[in-house]
Amino acid sequence: MVEVLSxxxxxxxxxxxxxxxxxxxVEFRTRAGVAKAVNGVTYTVxxxxxxxxxxxxxxxxxxxxxxxxxxxxxxxxxxxxxxIRFRGSDLLKLPEDQRRKIRGEGISMVFQDALSALNPVFxxxxxxxxxxxxxxxxxxxxxxxxxxxxxxxxxxxGAKDRxxxxxxxFSGGMRQRxxxxxxxxxxxxxxxxxxxxxxxxxxxxxxxxxxxxxxxxDSNMGLILITHxxxxxxxxxxxxxxxxxxxxxxxxxxxxxxxxxxHPYSKGLLESIPRVDLKGQELYAIKGTPPNLxxxxxxxxxxxxxxxxxxxCVTDVPPLNTVSGTRGSACHYWxxxxxxxxx
Amino acid sequence: xxxxxxxxxxxxxPVLLGTTFLINYMVxxxxxxxxxxxxxxxxxxxxxxxxxxxxxxxxxxxxxQYWHFLTNMLTGNLGVDFNQVPVSxxxxxxxPITIRLALMAVAFEAVIGIGAGVLSGLKRGGxxxxxxxxxxxxxxxxxxxxxxxxxxxxxxxxxHVVEPTVxxxxxxxxxxxxxxxxxxxxxxxxxxxxxxxxxxxxxADYVRTAVAKGLTNRRVVGIHLLRNSLIPVLTxxxxxxxxxxxxxxxTEGIFNINGIGGILWRAITGQDYTIVVPVTSLLVLVYxxxxxxxxxxxxxxxxxxxxx
Numbered sequence: 001m002v003e004v005l006s007x008x009x010x011x012x013x014x015x016x017x018x019x020x021x022x023x024x025x026v027e028f029r030t031r032a033g034v035a036k037a038v039n040g041v042t043y044t045v046x047x048x049x050x051x052x053x054x055x056x057x058x059x060x061x062x063x064x065x066x067x068x069x070x071x072x073x074x075x076x077x078x079x080x081x082x083x084i085r086f087r088g089s090d091l092l093k094l095p096e097d098q099r100r101k102i103r104g105e106g107i108s109m110v111f112q113d114a115l116s117a118l119n120p121v122f123x124x125x126x127x128x129x130x131x132x133x134x135x136x137x138x139x140x141x142x143x144x145x146x147x148x149x150x151x152x153x154x155x156x157x158g159a160k161d162r163x164x165x166x167x168x169x170f171s172g173g174m175r176q177r178x179x180x181x182x183x184x185x186x187x188x189x190x191x192x193x194x195x196x197x198x199x200x201x202x203x204x205x206x207x208x209x210x211x212x213x214x215x216x217x218d219s220n221m222g223l224i225l226i227t228h229x230x231x232x233x234x235x236x237x238x239x240x241x242x243x244x245x246x247x248x249x250x251x252x253x254x255x256x257x258x259x260x261x262x263h264p265y266s267k268g269l270l271e272s273i274p275r276v277d278l279k280g281q282e283l284y285a286i287k288g289t290p291p292n293l294x295x296x297x298x299x300x301x302x303x304x305x306x307x308x309x310x311x312x313c314v315t316d317v318p319p320l321n322t323v324s325g326t327r328g329s330a331c332h333y334w335x336x337x338x339x340x341x342x343x
Numbered sequence: 344x345x346x347x348x349x350x351x352x353x354x355x356x357p358v359l360l361g362t363t364f365l366i367n368y369m370v371x372x373x374x375x376x377x378x379x380x381x382x383x384x385x386x387x388x389x390x391x392x393x394x395x396x397x398x399x400x401x402x403x404x405x406x407x408q409y410w411h412f413l414t415n416m417l418t419g420n421l422g423v424d425f426n427q428v429p430v431s432x433x434x435x436x437x438x439p440i441t442i443r444l445a446l447m448a449v450a451f452e453a454v455i456g457i458g459a460g461v462l463s464g465l466k467r468g469g470x471x472x473x474x475x476x477x478x479x480x481x482x483x484x485x486x487x488x489x490x491x492x493x494x495x496x497x498x499x500x501x502x503h504v505v506e507p508t509v510x511x512x513x514x515x516x517x518x519x520x521x522x523x524x525x526x527x528x529x530x531x532x533x534x535x536x537x538x539x540x541x542x543x544x545x546x547a548d549y550v551r552t553a554v555a556k557g558l559t560n561r562r563v564v565g566i567h568l569l570r571n572s573l574i575p576v577l578t579x580x581x582x583x584x585x586x587x588x589x590x591x592x593x594t595e596g597i598f599n600i601n602g603i604g605g606i607l608w609r610a611i612t613g614q615d616y617t618i619v620v621p622v623t624s625l626l627v628l629v630y631x632x633x634x635x636x637x638x639x640x641x642x643x644x645x646x647x648x649x650x651x
Contacts, residue, residue, distance in 0.1 A: 103555055105557060109555045117548045119553070120647055
């Protein structure tokens with residue numbers, strides 16, 4: 001498996017990052033029409049780096065992740081363009097057999113709702129052990145020992161006694177830890193966490209995020225953290241990609257974006273976080289509704305909701321303008337936005 | 344689970360008492376005198392009828408009759424039939440045949456039904472799916488006696504592929520066609536149930552997780568998907584074992600098999616209630632026990648089920 005991947009891909013050695021999503025397009029062909037879920041998404045993640053992908057439901061953040069994993073339902077999903085390079089070779093061009101071996105070994109994923117994502121009829125230890133048995137050919141007893149070690153590592157109390165318990169016998173936080181244990185079992189280089197804390201209560205959220213950050217530090221993996229919760233990402237992420245209507249509308253190092261966002265949508269998101277010092281005032285909300293993927297607005301997808309809207313926003317799709325260094329904003333008037341946020 | 348099993352077993356007692364009482368009471372209330380027609384063309388002499396009545400306790404009140412039945416059953420004494428042949432001899436020879444037939448039918452249901460269901464569920468809308476949907480619809484709309492007489496006439500009488508009727512020893516090869524007939528309805532239903540269950544679970548999150556774990560397609564389907572999809576199917580197959588036994592009445596009648604069903608069939612038409620009562624009571628017991636076993640099995644199949 002490693003031999004195959006270390007060969008340079010057809011044109012894949014340019015960027016050099018561990019995982020590069022390059023101009024990815026994904027659409028869903030439904031009876032109601034073609035839903036353009038992902039429209040030219042580009043991002044990179046390196047070893048030891050945390051990328052937070054931020055966006056509301058339907059922004060294409062999960063679809064991008066599923067395409068990277070190769071677990072997109074096709075049909076109705078269809079990849080209409082772009083590349084996903086992992087260690088330089090394009091995953092989308094690999095035969096299914098090699099693709100499968102990368103799942104779990106190279107790139108692995110934590111899902112949102114661990115209760116439904118874990119198989120209800122098998123013990124959790126068995127499900128973790130399956131990784132070692134199927135990928136590494138480990139014996140049942142060896143694999144089970146490793147499963148207990150992993151459960152210890154994600155700090156499940158009494159791991160040894162709970163290895164034969166079933167998913168429904170655990171609390172939500174513990175279930176998510178098991179999901180994480182399963183995902184990191186084979187020391188993947190990239191871990192994708194798709195809203196890992198959405199289904200959990202706030203104190204448990206913090207614990208899970210702490211655990212993810214710690215595991216990432218220990219093993220130097222690249223982490224893609226998909227979320228719609230700005231509060232979650234501030235502490236752990238290195239950089240942020242904000243998605244809207246299947247596009248990245250802003251990408252920036254995490255502190256730059258928090259300090260002064262360069263896109264009206266990210267600005268709106270930041271302003272809609274409740275703050276103690278603004279207690280008593282009405283909480284800001286971005287007006288309007290998310291775009292209909294079957295019938296995207298012309299020009300900039302955000303224009304119907306944008307306070308900075310001008311005439312050309314309705315007609316011209318804004319490119320991802322370079323703001324500075326690695327920062328980009330897909331807004332015609334990003335300078336104005338950034339000035340407003342700085343003041 | 345142990346306590347649950349014991350409680351369920353205790354619940355069987357009142358159910359058995361109620362059903363067997365009804366069977367006893369109703370069978371003897373049926374119109375027509377079972378002894379009147381037993382002497383050929385002439386009416387039976389009163390002496391014979393009275394002797395038979397007193398032998399089988401029909402001159403006593405219903406509750407006393409039922410009490411006799413209970414004590415006889417509990418001591419394993421099934422008595423004699425109207426021809427003075429011990430009922431236990433007749434049934435002892437018949438049970439193995441019926442059980443063999445029922446097991447073959449269950450095997451057909453499980454193998455063919457589940458196999459067809461999985462194939463059609465995995466490729467929904469495909470060629471196999473259409474074939475399965477149409478053929479199960481045909482099977483479901485045909486009553487067992489139609490399927491039975493049709494296959495007997497076609498394979499046995501016209502094509503001579505099999506013997507039209509089964510010999511007294513009922514060897515396995517001669518039971519294949521009767522077992523298929525007996526299984527036909529449940530087989531079709533099993534296929535449909537499996538298909539629905541597969542289609543439903545195919546989009547489940549845990550299947551997506553299994554794919555994301557890098558498992559082979561075969562393992563995702565054969566272990567993760569199938570293990571969950573078969574829970575309702577196995578439950579159905581289990582509960583239907585009881586009805587399979589009673590369904591055997593028609594099938595065994597058609598193919599002249601000397602099983603429990605065949606004996607019951609002839610006993611009903613010959614109005615020999617000394618056989619009808621114990622056999623139907625035993626069928627009730629089989630039905631109740633197989634239901635209990637399914638309920639216990641359900642907890643093994645699905646760990647989320649708790650027995651309080």
